[in-house]
Amino acid sequence: MSTTDWSLSATEVLSRVGDALDDGRNDVLATVIDVEGSAYRRPGAKMLIRPDDTAGSITAGCLEDEVARVGAAVRESGEPRIETYDLTGGDDALWGHGMGCNGVITVLLEPVDERYRPVVEAVAAHEPVAVATVVGGAGTIGERAWYRPDGGFTGELDDRVREALAEPAAELLGDGGADVVEVETDDGPVEVFVDGIDVPPHLVVLGSGPDVVPVVDLAKRVDFRVSVVSFRGARASRDRFPGADAVLSSSPADLGNDLSFDDETYVVVMTHNFVDDGLALETLLDTRVPYVGLMGPRERFEELREEFDDEVSMTGEDVERVHTPIGLDLGGDSPYEVAYSIVGEVLAVANGRSSGHLSVRAGPIHDRRDLDAGPAPE
Amino acid sequence: MSTTDWSLSATEVLSRVGDALDDGRNDVLATVIDVEGSAYRRPGAKMLIRPDDTAGSITAGCLEDEVARVGAAVRESGEPRIETYDLTGGDDALWGHGMGCNGVITVLLEPVDERYRPVVEAVAAHEPVAVATVVGGAGTIGERAWYRPDGGFTGELDDRVREALAEPAAELLGDGGADVVEVETDDGPVEVFVDGIDVPPHLVVLGSGPDVVPVVDLAKRVDFRVSVVSFRGARASRDRFPGADAVLSSSPADLGNDLSFDDETYVVVMTHNFVDDGLALETLLDTRVPYVGLMGPRERFEELREEFDDEVSMTGEDVERVHTPIGLDLGGDSPYEVAYSIVGEVLAVANGRSSGHLSVRAGPIHDRRDLDAGPAPE
Known part of the structure; x- marks a missing residue:
C-alpha cells in the first residue's frame, strides 16, 4: 500500500x-x-x-x-x-x-467502467452529482443512475425507483453525504446506495504575493478548488502557485465577470493593497459569497469602509460575511501559521462548524441523518 | 526571490x-x-x-x-x-x-559569522536561547551575547548591561518574543535587541498508521518538532514519515524512558489500539504534558477509563489535559481534514489561544508587551 x-x-x-x-x-x-x-x-x-x-x-x-x-x-x-x-x-x-x-x-x-464517467465529468466540471447504485434486495447489484440537481436522474434504474430516490438524492447531494436508502418495489425492497458527490467548495484568493503560496498549499490539501486572482498581471504566473486549479489576472472591477461568485465560493482578500481591497470588497458584497476574509487589522477595514463610503454600504448581513482580521485564533505569525489560521477558518465556515474543541462539543463528530424513502409510487 | x-x-x-x-x-x-x-x-x-x-x-x-x-x-x-x-x-x-x-x-x-553559532547549536539541541544584540545608542552595533535559562549570559556585552537584560531576556525567551530594550550605561543609553529564540514545541504522535502521515506533514509546516512513536517496530521505518524529526519504536510501558515528556510536549494518541492507548494514557498522565489528544469518540475514552480503572485515575486537571474526541470542530472527514483539525487544536493549545474567529476576538492579533530594563546597576 x-x-x-x-x-x-x-x-x-x-x-x-x-x-x-x-x-x-x-x-x-x-x-x-x-x-x-x-x-x-x-x-x-x-x-x-x-x-x-x-x-x-x-x-x-x-x-x-x-x-x-x-x-x-x-x-x-x-x-x-x-x-x-x-x-x-x-x-x-x-x-x-x-x-x-x-x-x-x-x-x-x-x-x-464507463458507468462512472458521468461522475468523473461532473466533478471535473465542478458540478454536483449524486450516484445511486443498487447494493442489495430485489435489484441487481451495481445497477446505477446519476442524479443532477437540474436534470434529475438518468441511467439504469427503474423510473419508479428513481422517483422515490429524488428527494434523498437531492438532500444527500446538498451536504456531500451518502447513505443506503431502501425503496419498496413490486419485487420487494431494493437497497440503493445514494452517494452525494458534492463538488469541492471554491476558494478564491485575491492576491499574488508569496504569502498566497502557503494558503493555496493548505487549501488544496483539504480539497478546496482554488483560484488565485492577481490584480497585477505580471505576477500571476502559473508556476508560482503549482497547486492552484486556476491562476488568472483580473481587476477589482472585472472580478464579477471573470469569476462566478455563488454561495459556495469563499473569498480571501490578501492583495495588501488598500485601494484594490476596497474595490474588490465593493464587488464581492454585491454577490452571494457567504465568506469574505480580509487580511489586516480591524482598523484597516474601518478605514476601508470610510474611504469607500458610498460603494461599500454594509448591511448587518454583510458584516457577518466579512471576517477581519481573517482567520482562527491559533497563534503564531509565521507564513504557514497565518495560512493555517486562514484555511482553518474557511474550512469551518464552509462546513458550518464552530471551530471550537470537539472535546467540548455535544453529540457525535459526524453528522448523522435518518433518511427514508417512502414506498415507490404505484 | x-x-x-x-x-x-x-x-x-x-x-x-x-x-x-x-x-x-x-x-x-x-x-x-x-x-x-x-x-x-x-x-x-x-x-x-x-x-x-x-x-x-x-x-x-x-x-x-x-x-x-x-x-x-x-x-x-x-x-x-x-x-x-x-x-x-x-x-x-x-x-x-x-x-x-x-x-x-x-x-x-x-x-x-561564528557569533551566530551558539544560537544555531541551541536550536539544533532543542534548547531555548535568547540573543542580545546592540542595535543603537552608545554601544557598537552588532555586539552580542547569548542568554540561556540555566547559564545566564555569555558573549561580548558588558557585565552590567547583561545584568540589566537578564529579566527581559528570560521573559522574551519564555514566549518566543523579541523586542528592543534600552539600557542606561555610563556612556549613555544603549539599545539592545533581545531576540527570544524559543525552540519549537515538541509534538509526539503515538501511532504509525497512514493517518499519521498528514498529521506529521501539517505539523512540520507550522514548525513543530515531530516525533513519531510506533508500538509495532516493523512499521516504524523512517521513510514512511519523511518530514518527522524522529521515528522510533517503543512500547506504552517504555514510553517514559524513551522520550522526555515536559510541559512543552504535546501528545497525539492515534494507535487505533485500545490496549496500547490505555497503557500509553496511563504513562502520559504521570508526566507534565499539557495536552493529550485521543483519537476516537468520547465513549471509547470512557471505556478506556473503566478498563484501566486502577491505573488511569484521572484528576480534574487530567480531564482538562485529555482532549477527546481530538481536534477542532472544522468539519470534513478526509485524512487531511482530520489531520488539519488535530494540528489546529495542538497549535491553539500550544500558543494558549482560543481557536475562535479572530474577527470576534477583542484586542490586537499579536500579543503586545511593554518591556523596560531598569538602569544598569552601578
Whole structure:
C-alpha cells in the first residue's frame, strides 16, 4: 500500500478514476456504503485499487490491504461485490478491538467502467452529482443512475425507483453525504446506495504575493478548488502557485465577470493593497459569497469602509460575511501559521462548524441523518 | 526571490544559517527588530540572504527584494547595518499605502559569522536561547551575547548591561518574543535587541498508521518538532514519515524512558489500539504534558477509563489535559481534514489561544508587551 496516495482527497481519487477510464485500465473502485458504530471514514469514502497500489482511503489503514486483495479478485471476475467487515469483535478477532478500527464497515467493490464517467465529468466540471447504485434486495447489484440537481436522474434504474430516490438524492447531494436508502418495489425492497458527490467548495484568493503560496498549499490539501486572482498581471504566473486549479489576472472591477461568485465560493482578500481591497470588497458584497476574509487589522477595514463610503454600504448581513482580521485564533505569525489560521477558518465556515474543541462539543463528530424513502409510487 | 523558500519556518531558516557557517559562506541575515503599527511579521522574523536567493520572510513580500539588495552591500562591506522602512506614507510613497504593508519596520542586516553559532547549536539541541544584540545608542552595533535559562549570559556585552537584560531576556525567551530594550550605561543609553529564540514545541504522535502521515506533514509546516512513536517496530521505518524529526519504536510501558515528556510536549494518541492507548494514557498522565489528544469518540475514552480503572485515575486537571474526541470542530472527514483539525487544536493549545474567529476576538492579533530594563546597576 502506498501511504503517499492514501491521504488523497476525494476529488483527486475521482480524477484518477477518470485516468483509469481514459487509459482503459481494469482498476477497481472500493466505496464505503455503510458504517455502524465508530469509524475513521464515513459512507462515500473511496479507494481506487490498481494492480500495484491503491489511491484514497476507506478506514484508518486497518482494512485497506485486505480490501485491496478482494479488489484483485473483483478485477479478475469483472463482477461487483459487497463485503462487510465487523471490527467490533473481542480481543481475539482479527479486525477486532485490538486493531482499534471499531464499527461494522460495508464496502462496495466494483470494476471501474464507463458507468462512472458521468461522475468523473461532473466533478471535473465542478458540478454536483449524486450516484445511486443498487447494493442489495430485489435489484441487481451495481445497477446505477446519476442524479443532477437540474436534470434529475438518468441511467439504469427503474423510473419508479428513481422517483422515490429524488428527494434523498437531492438532500444527500446538498451536504456531500451518502447513505443506503431502501425503496419498496413490486419485487420487494431494493437497497440503493445514494452517494452525494458534492463538488469541492471554491476558494478564491485575491492576491499574488508569496504569502498566497502557503494558503493555496493548505487549501488544496483539504480539497478546496482554488483560484488565485492577481490584480497585477505580471505576477500571476502559473508556476508560482503549482497547486492552484486556476491562476488568472483580473481587476477589482472585472472580478464579477471573470469569476462566478455563488454561495459556495469563499473569498480571501490578501492583495495588501488598500485601494484594490476596497474595490474588490465593493464587488464581492454585491454577490452571494457567504465568506469574505480580509487580511489586516480591524482598523484597516474601518478605514476601508470610510474611504469607500458610498460603494461599500454594509448591511448587518454583510458584516457577518466579512471576517477581519481573517482567520482562527491559533497563534503564531509565521507564513504557514497565518495560512493555517486562514484555511482553518474557511474550512469551518464552509462546513458550518464552530471551530471550537470537539472535546467540548455535544453529540457525535459526524453528522448523522435518518433518511427514508417512502414506498415507490404505484 | 525564491517564493518556495519564503515560507520556511524559523527553525528551518536557522538551520540554513548553520549550513552557511559550516560551508564558510558570506551569507547575510536580516532580522526584523522593530515594528510600529500593523505588519505581517513581528520582531524576530528572519530572512537569510544568499548570493542567488533568500530563505525566510520579514514582511508579506513587500520588502524582501529591497532588503536583499541592501544585503548584497552588507556582504561586500562585512559591516552590520540597520535600515528602517516607513510603509505608512501616502498613496504616492514607494512603500506606502498602495503597497499595503503598513507600519514602520526596522531591520538589522548582518554578515553571518561564528557569533551566530551558539544560537544555531541551541536550536539544533532543542534548547531555548535568547540573543542580545546592540542595535543603537552608545554601544557598537552588532555586539552580542547569548542568554540561556540555566547559564545566564555569555558573549561580548558588558557585565552590567547583561545584568540589566537578564529579566527581559528570560521573559522574551519564555514566549518566543523579541523586542528592543534600552539600557542606561555610563556612556549613555544603549539599545539592545533581545531576540527570544524559543525552540519549537515538541509534538509526539503515538501511532504509525497512514493517518499519521498528514498529521506529521501539517505539523512540520507550522514548525513543530515531530516525533513519531510506533508500538509495532516493523512499521516504524523512517521513510514512511519523511518530514518527522524522529521515528522510533517503543512500547506504552517504555514510553517514559524513551522520550522526555515536559510541559512543552504535546501528545497525539492515534494507535487505533485500545490496549496500547490505555497503557500509553496511563504513562502520559504521570508526566507534565499539557495536552493529550485521543483519537476516537468520547465513549471509547470512557471505556478506556473503566478498563484501566486502577491505573488511569484521572484528576480534574487530567480531564482538562485529555482532549477527546481530538481536534477542532472544522468539519470534513478526509485524512487531511482530520489531520488539519488535530494540528489546529495542538497549535491553539500550544500558543494558549482560543481557536475562535479572530474577527470576534477583542484586542490586537499579536500579543503586545511593554518591556523596560531598569538602569544598569552601578
